[in-house]
Amino acid sequence: MSSQSVQPWKKPSFWMLLAALLVVGTGSTLAVRNVLQTRQAEREQAELPPPQQVKVVALGRVEPSSRVIDVAASDAGRIERLEVKKGDRVEAGQVLAYLDMYDVRRAERDLAASQLAEARAQLKAETELGNSQVQEATTRIGQIDGPQQAAIAAQQAAVESLEAELNVAKIDLARFQQLNQSGAISRQELDSQQATVERLRADLTNATDTKKRLEQARLSDMRNAEAQVASARATTTRSQVASKVDSAAQSLALAEAQLARTIIRAPQAGQVLDIFAYPGESVSASEGPILALGDTRQMVVVAEVYETDIGLVQLGQPVSISSRNGAFSETLTGTVSEIGLEIAKNDVLDDDPAANADARVVEVRVKVDQGEAVAALTNLQVDVAIDIES
Numbered sequence: 001m002s003s004q005s006v007q008p009w010k011k012p013s014f015w016m017l018l019a020a021l022l023v024v025g026t027g028s029t030l031a032v033r034n035v036l037q038t039r040q041a042e043r044e045q046a047e048l049p050p051p052q053q054v055k056v057v058a059l060g061r062v063e064p065s066s067r068v069i070d071v072a073a074s075d076a077g078r079i080e081r082l083e084v085k086k087g088d089r090v091e092a093g094q095v096l097a098y099l100d101m102y103d104v105r106r107a108e109r110d111l112a113a114s115q116l117a118e119a120r121a122q123l124k125a126e127t128e129l130g131n132s133q134v135q136e137a138t139t140r141i142g143q144i145d146g147p148q149q150a151a152i153a154a155q156q157a158a159v160e161s162l163e164a165e166l167n168v169a170k171i172d173l174a175r176f177q178q179l180n181q182s183g184a185i186s187r188q189e190l191d192s193q194q195a196t197v198e199r200l201r202a203d204l205t206n207a208t209d210t211k212k213r214l215e216q217a218r219l220s221d222m223r224n225a226e227a228q229v230a231s232a233r234a235t236t237t238r239s240q241v242a243s244k245v246d247s248a249a250q251s252l253a254l255a256e257a258q259l260a261r262t263i264i265r266a267p268q269a270g271q272v273l274d275i276f277a278y279p280g281e282s283v284s285a286s287e288g289p290i291l292a293l294g295d296t297r298q299m300v301v302v303a304e305v306y307e308t309d310i311g312l313v314q315l316g317q318p319v320s321i322s323s324r325n326g327a328f329s330e331t332l333t334g335t336v337s338e339i340g341l342e343i344a345k346n347d348v349l350d351d352d353p354a355a356n357a358d359a360r361v362v363e364v365r366v367k368v369d370q371g372e373a374v375a376a377l378t379n380l381q382v383d384v385a386i387d388i389e390s
Helices: 012-047 102-182 187-242 245-260
Strands: 055-064 069-071 077-082 095-099 263-265 270-275 291-294 299-306 318-322 332-345 360-368 381-387
Touching: 055 360, 102 187, 102 245, 299 318, 299 332, 299 381, 318 360, 360 381
Parallel strands: none
Antiparallel strands: 055 299, 055 381, 069 291, 077 095, 095 263, 270 291, 299 360, 318 332, 318 381, 332 360
């Protein structure tokens, strides 16, 4: 039999070609199916609603609720004595340090205080002297007024007595005139009664004049005595005005103010977080603070929230706080207590070199429930997650 008479399916190449066609067809079918499934999945995914944001994450730093206060000197000088060390707790107004001019200012204050005391003592002596002079002049008024009032009253009684006698004598004179006309009495008796009336009238005039003189003398003496009282009082007033009490008090106030500038006191209760200057070092308000102070009894986290997310943050939202470097192991909780009003550059920088170092953020303060866990970790960098869904 010749080679042309052999059947094609009996050749191995035939089956190899058939197998290759089956493999290609199967692969094409699977590829088409995968493409169709992928497109179907993409269409279904496109039809789904976008995912809802449930948290706002941000970097934050730990600090006292009262914020960190940099305490500086009011006056330029050198630190003479430092009364605290790092970690000490202090009360508001407690002395933290003294400047080198403290002893000089204290001596000036003591001198001003002694001058004020001397001026006050002098004023007291002059005032007491003036008061005694006023009292003496006032007593003199009483000494003058009493007897003169009695003399005037006695003279008034004499005037009234003479007026009564004169009235009786006038009545008798009228009766005597009638009796004389009828011849019952003699002319001599009538003239005698007329003389009595004239005498009493003269006595009354003298008594009235005497009373007026007594009243005028009393008025003059009282005016003189009252003038002496006014003069004594005016002398006391001049002594008060002329005294140096006011100027001495002002000098003392100035000395105390200058002394206070050499004493650095705690502006509030808290803990000394750091000390930047020590005895012998020069300090001033322009050279920076002496120490940092903060009330670590209640700590907060200042989260720097991106300006694009700040609209989602509200007061009272729960917050989770974690440490990326293991400063504390558990996840702390807190609550949004304050939302800043200013957009600024971020202060807390991420460890990732590719992070945005010029991000625009808003500071959000979070009250930490477990403040004691971070009481000694001021400025620690933490990760903050604000639950905006709640």
